Amino acid sequence: MHHKVILGLVLMLVLIISGLFFFNSNNATTDKQQEDVKTIIAEDINVENAIIHTIKYTSDGFSPKVVEIQKGDIVKFTNDSGSGMRVASAIHPIHSQYPQKSDNDCLGSSFDSCDVTQSGESWSFTFNEIGEWGYHNHVRATKRGTVIVN
Ligand SMILES: [Cu+2]
Known part of the structure; x- marks a missing residue:
């Protein structure tokens, strides 16, 4: 029982x-x-x-240093510094943090202008990867910024 x-x-x-x-x-x-x-x-x-966000590059660096955007938005990096600017994904010098990659990339990811953008010109990039992405001016790698994609 x-x-x-x-x-x-x-x-x-x-x-x-x-x-x-x-x-x-x-x-x-x-x-x-x-x-x-x-x-x-x-x-x-x-x-x-898709919204275009502008980040200005001067001799003081990128401004604003941190931008928060939505997936699919475009960031336009304008060079107002008087010297060269090559925007590229962290981490210098291999640029492979940003996960989007293709055969056309010059180094580690698609987030890389590859060519130097001259003063008075701009370079735009569409962010399709969600995350927090560091970048820098490859020809002056102490100048850095962050794009947060939601
Ligand atoms: Cu670099």
Whole structure:
């Protein structure tokens, strides 16, 4: 008799635990699907409403030093310094922090102007990778900034 009670309790416990597991995994799937839908909507909006953010480079460095943008936005780096500017992803000198890469890249990532942008000119880059991306002027690598992509 006593054994049957214990067996019953163990069976109930197993049922409760497996039920919880099922409920949790179901919930996780729903959250993931909702997240995917949100991402797709956000991507559509960003493609249509891409904003151009301007970062000015002078002899004092990049200004503003930190910009926060949305995925798909464009950052226009204008060279007002009187000397050369080559915007490139951290980390100097290999430029491989930014994850987007292609065969056309001159070094470690696509976030690299490769050519020197002369004073009075600008170089623009579209950020499609979410994260916090450091960059610098490759011809004067102590001048740095950060682009935060949400
Ligand atoms: Cu560099």
